[in-house]
Amino acid sequence: MSAHSKSSPLPTYFGVWIALLVGTALTYYAAKLDLGVFNAAVALIIATTKALLVALFFMHLKGAHEKLLKLVVTSTILFLFILLALSMADYGTRHFS
Amino acid sequence: MSDSQSVAAHAETHNPALLHHFATEEQQRDASSFGMWIFLATEVMFFGGLFCAYLIYRGWYYGDFAAASKSIDAFLGGTNTAVLICSSLTVVLAIWAAQTARRGLMLAMLALTMLFGCTFLGIKGFEYRDKFVEHHVPGTSFSFHEEIPGHPGQYANPQHAQIFFALYFVMTGLHALHMIIGLGIFAWLFWMAWKGRFTPEYHTPLEIGGLYWHFVDIVWIYLFPLLYLIDRHK
Secondary structure, three states: OOOOOOOOOHHHHHHHHHHHHHHHHHHHHHOOOOOOOHHHHHHHHHHHHHHHHHHHHHOOOOOOOOHHHHHHHHHHHHHHHHHHHHHHHHHOOHHHO | OHHHHHHHHHHHHHOOOOOOOOOOHHHHHHHHHHHHHHHHHHHHHHHHHHHHHHHHHHHHOHHHHHHHHHOOOHHHHHHHHHHHHHHHHHHHHHHHHHHOOOHHHHHHHHHHHHHHHHHHHHHHHHHHHHHHHOOOOOOOOOOOOOEEOOEEEEEOOHHHHHHHHHHHHHHHHHHHHHHHHHHHHHHHHHHHHHOOOOOOOOOHHHHHHHHHHHHHHHHHHHHHHHHHOOOOOO
16 A cells, blocks of 8 residues: 555556446346356355455555555454354254254 | 654654654554554454354345345445445545645545445435335334245245345445445545645545545445345346
């Protein structure tokens, strides 16, 4: 975030904006197609791609060099993963007992 | 010692925005944005608990969730997603305008951000109104009589649909609360920008306010497909 690039970031900003709008339209219309079990997967993949675009380019994680910041972001994702994975491991396997 | 004093005196004469306990402007900026990232980490866990509850109930009551999801307006939800994406663009443009000393553009982009934020909340209000009219708000007057998508003649369990709507209102409601707080932050940023507080050297409040706004956008990017788009093809 402290990296103030010399060249104009505007093409990147507008490119990301267009990609996000296209992604939104894509999610909307993909939901109307019958993809079987893959409907949810496709929706989540598109959402995660959009979230990454926002985080990398609008929140300037791309090019961030502070080690502390990287530590915070990775541990955030790790702890969210632990929360979801362990809960699902519990609730998802209860019907086996 | 004399060296640091001269640095401090030097900074004070040239940049009153640099607080005396920071060595450089860059250190001050990094510390501020780091604090915001720590806060966002707590926010991820806060919303994460709700997403976790959503996933568990969606797994248990999939058909009922699909029927309830189908009763909310996906087009309005999609429009709101686009509105938030546009507001995120205007936020980065406002910061760019501050970096390149374009005061008019910065003020216009901040105003547009607030306008998009209000548009989002307005559309959300119409959605909530529909839910109240249809008695889809959890509580004593709740009623839900819809078929499960893909299963003609089989009706969704209203108790289970009520759980969907409880999650819908809590998750979108907390998100809307974050939007309202964000609008307050941006009104303050607009006021500071109006008074000429932001320069190419110092615009940290814009950057960390922007981080918050983008995070709220990311939450909605996940809420939209999870709440509005279950089994739309059936």
